[in-house]
Amino acid sequence: MRVAMISEHASPLAVLGGEDAGGQNTHVAELSAALADAGHDVRVYTRRDGPDAPEAVRLRAGVEVVHVPAGPPRPIAKDELLPYMKDFSRWLVARWRGDDWVPEVVHAHFWMSGLAGIAAGRQTGIPVVQTYHALGTVKRRHQGAADTSPARRVGYERALGRAVDRVIAQSQDEVRELVRMGVPQARMTVIPSGVNDETFSPDGPAVPRMPGRPRILTVGRLVERKGYQDVIRAMPMVPDAECVVVGGPPAGEVDDDPQVRRLRALADEVGVADRVRLIGAVPREEMPYWYRSADVLVAAPWYEPFGLTPLEAMACGVPVVGTAVGGLTDTVADGQTGDLVPPRDPEALGTALRDLLADRVRRYGYAAAALDRARRWYSWTRTADQIAAVYTAVSEVRRPSGVVAG
Ligand code: UDP
Structure with missing residues (x-):
């Protein structure tokens, strides 16, 4: 099928680890690649965020990234992008009406892409599939006044859930959240994200480490x-x-980064500064070296x-100590591939880490089970197959006029 991915702020070409570049970028890149491997023709539409960005870049065979001129051609925080979504959808409509490449399905990633996708889909009669990646209701619950999302986000997310042809939820927890928001469960299919088992595997180079000093790794955007902060507060127990x-700023800018400074000050305060290293963002291709270590x-x-x-750690044969929230409650099998503890509880985290590091037999058992689980249930091939089946299903219920049947 011809598939139009819309990922307004998260380009598959972006450098990861910074404030707005993480899992969604990886997901869109890997899903597109796996769909192309299965014979689909994918274009990823993302906002042009630099004056020199070429209109289109071939990511690999079967996947092209198209830079959409919507808003000024410079980096803009994702929470400021809503005003440009109308231009984004107008550009898509003009393109799909005038071009010889017309998608058969639109797959929108994140709520703002959904708005652009549904507007363009309605005008062109192309079905729209939505993956939220994150929900405004959850963000507001946890961040309160610190949440800088546009006020209308939650309302738009609810409306989108009722307007698109299918919602792909990534975890059971997301299904519960969507139901609480008022999105009908019948419109949802649960399909988890995946992990690339060629990139992430136990075999290959690892970053060296000091003998006799166990390494606890944590990875992500420094938000x-x-x-x-809870991990650092747990460190005195191990x-x-x-x-x-x-994660965080590029390696050369680590020392000046405010988040890094804040975390280093905390490490100092709890007496673990000599055992906590913030190294900044690591290029995607080097991530396995760190997991393996x-x-x-x-x-x-x-x-x-x-x-x-x-999941990436599991695919490298590394056990996980995680908080029992969101997608982790599906991916980490508690007591089999890792241990889950309550969020915001440094003591529980410290206890779990201390016990696991002290128990080599359990650690090896978890490692083997983690690898097995990642390979068996979370391959991109499997995810892409399931998502392609959704594309087929939503296309088949459309009448030729483009009106949703039934
Ligand atoms: N990542 C990376 N380099 C870094 C930090 C993170 O390549 O320095 C990647 C990481 O391997 C993962 C993604 O960024 O693929 C983070 O995704 P996750 O779903 O864990 O978090 P999100 O960023 O979506 O909140």
């Missing part, structure tokens, strides 16, 4: 809700281990729509 934090991955978010990093 408050990822819970790095006195021999070092904690490596991957770790005894355990800790993922301590306050909330997490899906969470790719636990």
Whole structure:
């Protein structure tokens, strides 16, 4: 099928680890690649955020990234992008009406892409599938006044859920959240994100480490809700281990970064500054080296729509100590591939880390089970197959006129 991915702020070409570039970028890149491998023809539409960005870039065979001129050609925080979504959808409509490449299905990622997608889909009669990646209701619940999302986000997300042809939820927790928002469950299909088992595997180089010092790894954008402060507060309970934090600014800008400074000050305050290393963003291709070097991955978010990093660690044969939130409650099998603890609870986190690091037999058992689980249930091939089946289903219920049947 000809598939139009819309990912307004998260380009598959972006460097990951910064404030607005993480799991969604990876998801769109990997899903597009797996769909192309299965013979589909994919175009990813993302906002042009630089004056020199070429109109189109071929990512690989079967996947083209198209830079849509919507808003000024410079980086803009995602919470400021809503005003440009009308231009985004107008451009898509003009393109699909005038071009010889017309998609058979639109797959929108994040709510703003959904708005552009549904507007363009309605005018062209193309069915629209929605993946939210994150929900405004959840963000507001956890962040309160610190949430900088547009006020209308939650209302738009609810309306989108009722307007699109199908919602793809990434976890059981997301289904519950969507139902609470008023999105009918019958419109949803649960399909988890995946992990690339060629990139992420136990075999291959690993970053060296100091003998006798267990390594706890944590990875992600340096935003408050990822819970790095809780990890640092847990470190006094694991006195021999070092904690490596991957993510945030590019390596050369780490020392000046306000989030890094805040976390380093905290590490100093709790007496673990010599055992906590914030190393900044690591290029995607080097991520496996870091996972392989770790005894355990800790993922301590306050909330997490899906969470790719636990899966990436599992695919490298690394057990996970995580918080029992969002997608982690599906991906991490508690007591089999890792341990789940309550969020915002450094003591529980510290206890779980201490016990696991002290128990080599359990760690090896978790590692083997984690690898097995990641490979068996979370391959991109499997995810792409399931998503392609949704594309086929939504296309088949459309009449030729483009009106939704029934
Ligand atoms: N990542 C990376 N380099 C970094 C930090 C993160 O390549 O320095 C990648 C990581 O491997 C994962 C993604 O960014 O693929 C983060 O996704 P996740 O779902 O864990 O979190 P999100 O960013 O969506 O909140």
